[in-house]
Amino acid sequence: MKKLTKQMIRIVVALVLFVAVFAIDKVINLGAVWPSPYGWLFPFGLYLVIYLLIGYDVLWKAIRNLVRGQLLDENFLMMVATMGAFALAIYRGVNGQIIEGFDEACAVLLFYQVGEWFQKYATRRSRRSIAQLMAIRPDYANRVNGDNIEQVDPTVVKVDDIILINPGEKVPLDGVVIKGASSIDTKALTGEALPRAVAVNDIVISGCVNLTSQITVKVTKIFYDSTVAKILDLVENAAMKKAKSENFITKFARYYTPTVVVLALILAVVPGVVTGDWATWVYRALSFLVVSCPCALVISIPMSFFVALGTASRHGILIKGSNYLEQLYKANVFVFDKTGTLTKGNFAITRVEPVSRRTEILRLAAIAERDSRHPIAMAIVSAYGQRIPAGYTLTNVAGAGVIARNADTIIYCGNEKLLQQYHIAFTPLNVVGTVSYVAQNGTYVGAIVIQDEIKPETIGVLNDLRQQAISTVMMTGDNENVASSFAEQVGLSSYRASLLPQDKVDAVEELLAAKGKNDVLCFVGDGINDAPVLMRADVGVAMGVVGSDAAIEAADVVLMHDDLRGLLTAKKVAHKTMMIVKENIVFSIGVKLLILVLAALGIANMWLAVFGDVGVAILAILNALRVNLGYYKRRKEGLLNVRLANILNTNEKT
């Protein structure tokens, strides 16, 4: 901060002095104040003072880097350009020609410094957007130690320690509420404006803020495994995975400066030898050096990506690298996992067939499914709602179902494949939804139909993607009939049905092999069981994964909030970023080349060169900062919804 302010004061002082001297020179011609052969010394002296004031650090760095063997250092090139301009002006003065050119040398360095200052200022500003996110890092935890409560660093808290979280405090570590109820602000993590209510047995995630009342939490993960540590780590290192356009610019910069310098040398020497007019050509060569620094490009491209990563994270979208932003922009095949992604994943039993044996069917199914964490199994267990008889040995038949055995009974519970495999006759049900067939001791008992709710935003999001000419593919374990009617209902372009969890990788591999060279495949899943697919896809998007480490690790893009619209936001940020990056590349390189050509032809003088160079840098940087503008619509909508909900609630009460 101080450094930048000091620098600014120096620039302003130098600028004021420069304008004053320049204006006086134009009005009364400083070189003619003392008419003598040494009249040029007066303006030279004045400009030299300003030159040293504004450029002493550049000169110092130039000499220091020269000593270290850095010939193509930007400071050194600036020094050569400006000192060369001074030398030419002195040459003129000594030879009694019109006294001019001192102002140019001064102006070049002055505006170069303006450009440098702006670049530093913009860099700091854009870093701040990430720094804001870093503010989610908790500073302390209130650990309960017997009757005492001690404030400790979150890193020393162990699993199963009990901590207190007061209203207004950040949740320091992931854990489970054991006492109290409160609402939690998850905005910093998910971009979601609505606070979430938590009560006993609910999970709380580190990085959120406790809003209303004190809660007691049992810690489930140490700090380094907690969500907040994982996220901070991810965001901090995102800028490391560089995009192709970033690498292109770095490469371009590597050749740009040497090429310009060599051209300048040729321009200074060859035409001079031929025409004998050294002054003109040396001047043109010096103008070349003024634009020899590729800084505008080298800074504006990574800055665009950096700002984009920050913008995305403010919307609850974590992107693990600039390269994924680039990929996301190109992505034109979106593959969706069905359960938990397109649908809510909260299964409900919609039908039991035959109805007369409902309780018995549910009892048998619950025995078989009691240990499974699969949402369908959990729906069955909760629908049964009674104590489940124990003493059964459970065998999992992959992709088919479960078999439960005890001394005198065998229960089969699963899809049609399971019953076919064991040659049990049954009546297939042709309905929308997942059907679990139940059989006992080789005889068919009945079936349970379970359906999953479509997320409210699914249809809109798929429609939006289709309008962007993106093909959407669903992967599901459902059978052909269910899959096709679902695909039609939500508007998917295609689907792959009857896939076992392990088939998903193969299916994605097939799609990857079939796609064209410029197609980019993006897989979207809820992070449960799809880590291998997330890794295999060009871009793996995991959503609603707060608390799921495997998914955060395997995915390239993480949607913290379980809302498909995040995908559209991510795509929008990626699109805007890439547009700005392209604009900056074309614009900056274009202007630089134009200046070089004009300078070589003698049309552009040094003034124009420095204005063009600094101007293009500033414009490119401003353009880069534009990446974070214009996504606030959703957040406003969110707030509006809160207000609407409040109004409705009060109306209901009255």
Added chain:
Amino acid sequence: MTKVFKLKDLDCPNCAAKMEQAIGKLPAVNSASVSFMGQKMVIDVNDEQFDVVMQKVVKVCRKIEPDCQILL
């Protein structure tokens, strides 16, 4: 072994690019990435030569951008 280092006072984006290139060329360095915006460096170095290589890395950085410090 991949390690992340914070960089202090890395003020010039072009220097960051030059540093990245120069460090990447050092023997026993498998890959190097310097982020100007992130003020960080990630390098992948063969384990056994780590200390030796790091000394060279520090030297290279000092040569290209003397103001920049690697926080080891």
